[in-house]
Amino acid sequence: MLVLTGEKSFEEMKELAWNKKTAAFGGIKNLLSRPKPDDINIIHAEKQYKPFWHAVCSSNFEYKRNTEFSVKISDLAVQKVIICNEERDIDKERNVKLHGSEHCLESSTKEIFVDAYTENEEDLSRYLSMETREISQTEELNAGDNIVVPVKIKASYLVRKLLSDMMKPIDADEVLDETVRIETLDLYFRPIYAFEFSWLPKNKQNVLEFDGITGEFYSGKVLREKMAEIFTEETLFEIGGEVAGAVIPGANIPVKILQESRRRKGNSNS
Structure with a gap:
């Protein structure tokens, strides 16, 4: 779990909000009835931490399959061909059929960002280059009047989604390697200041x-009160049992879960 750092102070954000206050009631449809700045006040302000997931999944499929190749013989004078000391007939379409094997390799990567509260996917890649600090519990962000938006989407949901997208049936006679790897599974919290205008x-x-x-x-909403945590940190990142029992459509692939052991902050000395 990571929290984005380097946010502006409350006073800086309040000044920015004050300068943008007419935007709260503006828009094209209000061109003829825009409010005067003096008619608008800030009646409530709060700092929220909103969560989102960042996940990266890679796949690697290496396999062989038997196949038949067709070679066109354009010279009409050629009646037979000898390949590897074996005589081959030419069919009516002037083709020679050869039996062989294809060695195939398919690799791909998928990256997703998911709002951990609404489940909506959106491009939040801009945050990856920003400074962060690691946290072990969301309570670390709950100081003072801060409001932490709870996480509704667990890691297991993302893993199942990625596995379903990346795993697929393979047309192969011999499978050499069949691996889908979760490269990144990070839960971010980004600081948001919400201002209610009247x-x-x-x-x-x-x-x-x-x-x-x-x-x-952008347009949003205030929460006013602290929100209760839905899942514990262990539950959020627990993926073993749920994913191992999931059915991957169209792919008869055993799922192996290699998950790093996690301990809560309070158990670090046990």
Whole structure:
């Protein structure tokens, strides 16, 4: 589990939100009725930590299969051919049939980013180059008024999804290697500042969320209260039993789970 660091301070984000407050009620449809800056106040602010998964999966399939090759003989004068001391007939289409073996290698990689609360996939690759620190429990982010959005999507869900996408039936007479590897399985938490604005004359409220690192903003919502954890850290990353028992459609491939042992922070000295 990783938390993105280097976010702007609350005061910096509040100043940014104040400068963007008309955007909370703006838009093309409101060109004729945009609010005046003096008519808008910030009535609530909070810092959230939103989780997302980053996973990378690679596959390697090496196999052999018997096949028949066809060689075109264009010279009409040729009536027979000898290949490897064996005489071959030419058929009516002027082809010579050869039996052989194909040595095949298929390799691919898939990378996904999944919102760990909503299950939506989105491109969050911009965060991979940013500074992070490792955490052992989400409680480390819950200090003060911070709100940690709980993780609804477990690691086993991502692993099953990736295995289903990457594993496939192979047209082979001999399989030499058949490996699907989870290269990366990281749970990130990114800092978000949510500001609720009130347009006083219209008695309207809207919320803008500001990325604490990039400063990007978009429509969002405030949570107001701390949210209960849904899964323990061990449960979040437990993939063995659930994935080993999963059925991979179209592929009769045994699933081996090689999972690093994890211990919670409190058991590090046991």
